[in-house]
Amino acid sequence: AGRRKTPAMSWGPNLAVLLAGAALLGGMMATAPGYDSTIRPFAIHAAPGEWADGRVFDARFLGGQLTREIGFQRYGQDIIRDSNGVFLIADFKVSGVTASTRVAAVWRGGSGRDYLASGRFDGAPGLLAERWFQPGLTDQTQAIFELPEDEVQGGTLILTRLLDPALDSALYLEPQGIAAVTPRQELSP
Numbered sequence: 001a002g003r004r005k006t007p008a009m010s011w012g013p014n015l016a017v018l019l020a021g022a023a024l025l026g027g028m029m030a031t032a033p034g035y036d037s038t039i040r041p042f043a044i045h046a047a048p049g050e051w052a053d054g055r056v057f058d059a060r061f062l063g064g065q066l067t068r069e070i071g072f073q074r075y076g077q078d079i080i081r082d083s084n085g086v087f088l089i090a091d092f093k094v095s096g097v098t099a100s101t102r103v104a105a106v107w108r109g110g111s112g113r114d115y116l117a118s119g120r121f122d123g124a125p126g127l128l129a130e131r132w133f134q135p136g137l138t139d140q141t142q143a144i145f146e147l148p149e150d151e152v153q154g155g156t157l158i159l160t161r162l163l164d165p166a167l168d169s170a171l172y173l174e175p176q177g178i179a180a181v182t183p184r185q186e187l188s189p
Contacts, residue, residue: 041160041170048176051095052159054169057103057133058096059159061173062140065089065185066152070144072187074123081120086181088145090157092173095138102132102162105143108172109151114158117143125189142187152178 046052051060067089069082081087094103105128107115121127121144128143143157157173 039166041165041168043170043172045172046174048174052171052173053096054159054171056098056101056161056168057094057159057171059103059171059173060093060095061157061175062091062093064091064152064175064178066149066178066181067183067185068181069184070121070124070187071184072121072124079124083146085146085148086152087118087185088147088152088155088178089185089187090143090145090175091140092143092157092159093138093140094133094159097133097135097137100132100134103128104160104162104165105145106158106160107143107145107147107151108156108158109147110154111151113151115145115147115151118146120144120146121187124187126187149181 042055044052044054046060049060051058065088066086068086069080070087070089071078071080073079088107090105090107105117107117109115117128119129122129124144126142128141131139131141133139155175157175159171159173161168
């Protein structure tokens with residue numbers, strides 16, 4: 001007569017397959033890239049004063065000015081903005097546009113912290129927030145960042161498309177020259 005399998009004997013191979021599957025799944029989860037590292041803009045770096053060539057637009061950092069107070073006119077009214085830190089006025093050019101687009105600017109400080117362009121200058125002349133960039137045209141604009149003074153040194157200007165930058169270009173522009181802090185800067189058209 002044949003030998004009958006006991007329930008304990010049939011669990012052994014099943015348990016081994018289950019443990020091997022769990023180990024394989026754990027290994028795959030530990031080595032798979034996360035969403036943030038797979039769905040993000042492609043980084044394109046440019047040396048100081050050089051053009052960064054992106055997919056939808058190209059850009060070049062022209063320089064920057066540091067100030068503690070900014071004045072401008074909006075609808076005939078004089079507006080003054082001051083800061084406990086400094087304002088960095090970053091000048092740059094955009095060219096090589098392949099489709100009408102808007103651009104977003106971020107200053108990555110020397111510590112690695114990111115600063116968005118300030119929203120305190122609505123209606124000021126020549127600022128990035130008001131611009132649409134068109135194919136075939138080169139345009140110069142500014143972005144203003146409010147940040148601690150020690151975040152300027154070692155910082156980088158990062159430009160991306162305003163809408164849906166994932167899987168597009170992020171242009172990292174190294175500064176070529178940022179002027180010393182002035183007490184006040186006027187924005188003019």
